[in-house]
Amino acid sequence: APSDATADNRAKCGGGRVASHPQCCKWFDVLDDIQKNLFDGGECGEEVHESLRLTFHDAIGFSLSAQREGKFGGGGADGSIMAFSEIETNFHANNGVDDIVDKQRPFAIDHGVSFGDFIQFAGAVGVSNCGGGPRLQFLAGRSNSSKPAPDGTVPEPFDSTDKILARMADAGFTPNEVVDLLASHSVAAQDHVDPSVHGSPFDSTPSDFDAQFFVETLLKGELFPGNGSNQGESQSPLPGEFRLQSDFELARDPRTACEWQSFVTDHNSMNRKFEAAMAKLAVLGHDPRSLIDCSEVIPQPKRAKSNVAVLPAGKHRSDIQASCRQTPFPALKTAPGPETSVAPVPPS
Numbered sequence: 001a002p003s004d005a006t007a008d009n010r011a012k013c014g015g016g017r018v019a020s021h022p023q024c025c026k027w028f029d030v031l032d033d034i035q036k037n038l039f040d041g042g043e044c045g046e047e048v049h050e051s052l053r054l055t056f057h058d059a060i061g062f063s064l065s066a067q068r069e070g071k072f073g074g075g076g077a078d079g080s081i082m083a084f085s086e087i088e089t090n091f092h093a094n095n096g097v098d099d100i101v102d103k104q105r106p107f108a109i110d111h112g113v114s115f116g117d118f119i120q121f122a123g124a125v126g127v128s129n130c131g132g133g134p135r136l137q138f139l140a141g142r143s144n145s146s147k148p149a150p151d152g153t154v155p156e157p158f159d160s161t162d163k164i165l166a167r168m169a170d171a172g173f174t175p176n177e178v179v180d181l182l183a184s185h186s187v188a189a190q191d192h193v194d195p196s197v198h199g200s201p202f203d204s205t206p207s208d209f210d211a212q213f214f215v216e217t218l219l220k221g222e223l224f225p226g227n228g229s230n231q232g233e234s235q236s237p238l239p240g241e242f243r244l245q246s247d248f249e250l251a252r253d254p255r256t257a258c259e260w261q262s263f264v265t266d267h268n269s270m271n272r273k274f275e276a277a278m279a280k281l282a283v284l285g286h287d288p289r290s291l292i293d294c295s296e297v298i299p300q301p302k303r304a305k306s307n308v309a310v311l312p313a314g315k316h317r318s319d320i321q322a323s324c325r326q327t328p329f330p331a332l333k334t335a336p337g338p339e340t341s342v343a344p345v346p347p348s
């Protein structure tokens with residue numbers, strides 16, 4: 001019998017790859033190109049981090065309340081941040097995203113795909129390169145026509161928790177889903193809140209999509225890794241590590257603290273909930289039924305070095321500011337050895 005005797009009506013894409021819909025085939029070519037030429041051969045480095053951030057900054061330009069009032073509150077995950085980068089990347093909260101927008105744009109144009117699709121695809125492929133990463137859904141078919149989002153849709157690290165939760169609710173997210181989305185800060189660093197410590201990560205493992213972020217943000221703050229007096233910064237627990245004021249507060253707020261703590265001992269739940277919240281984010285402004293499911297193109301992520309979170313070397317249970325009233329903070333092992341400094345994410 002021919003070797004494709006079981007073959008169904010799936011599309012043959014070339015290179016021996018098949019897809020459930022012929023429209024998905026071109027995404028295999030995009031995949032190969034960006035893994036090699038944007039993500040340095042499949043790493044979870046600076047471009048991946050910036051690409052994941054960009055999925056949020058494009059999509060969150062969307063407002064239910066503006067819609068109800070008959071005003072334009074942004075078209076969501078529509079590629080507007082790339083189409084109108086000269087407008088949107090000048091918004092204060094988008095500081096620094098111009099770099100990755102400029103790096104991504106030629107890939108989208110070369111492959112003839114829409115900016116909205118490309119941004120969500122690059123984020124999904126990128127985060128699959130991170131150890132222990134999630135496998136995000138990818139739906140294709142967003143139109144390439146958009147209008148610039150209004151300023152003020154992207155949360156700032158110096159915004160109050162009330163303001164952040166209200167803005168996120170206006171885009172359709174519950175407080176728990178805001179926490180779920182913030183698993184992204186496990187593969188993240190800052191460049192612009194304090195430019196003197198470029199690439200300072202939010203947890204000690206910025207190439208692994210693990211729960212260290214949810215542990216380390218609960219440690220008591222002791223130092224500023226750089227010059228210290230920046231709007232939106234809060235003291236971090238480790239030399240070289242950076243803590244956003246918004247992460248400090250969301251980790252401790254009664255509305256979000258229990259979801260936050262729940263991920264400390266449950267990597268699997270963190271990934272499943274991140275996948276679910278990202279599936280919502282990626283289709284803001286769209287009817288998902290009008291899009292084609294090309295998730296099969298997204299690679300199966302590598303395993304994490306460890307799926308079990310630890311207290312960083314030199315830290316103890318007494319350094320944790322437990323903030324979930326209902327549930328005691330779980331017992332964690334402390335990593336062996338003396339306290340170490342967190343290395344910056346190398347610039348690309």
Ligand code: HEM
Pocket residue numbers: 046049050052053055056095096155156157158164178181182184185187188189190191192193194244246
């Ligand atoms: C909810 C409120 C949020 C606030 C206030 C916030 C704020 C920030 C800030 C200030 C930075 C540092 C940017 C820089 O200086 O280079 C950052 C980085 C980052 N954010 Fe967020 N963020 C939020 C939510 C999210 C969400 C929902 C995602 C993705 C789903 C995300 C993904 C990232 C990533 C991956 C980075 C690292 C970028 C890099 O390493 O270059 N953030 N965020």
Ligand SMILES: [Ca+2]
Pocket residue numbers: 057058059060061074075076077078079080081149
């Ligand atoms: Ca947008």
Ligand SMILES: [Ca+2]
Pocket residue numbers: 186187203204205206207208209210211212213
């Ligand atoms: Ca991490």
Ligand SMILES: [Mn+2]
Pocket residue numbers: 046049050189190191199
């Ligand atoms: Mn960066």
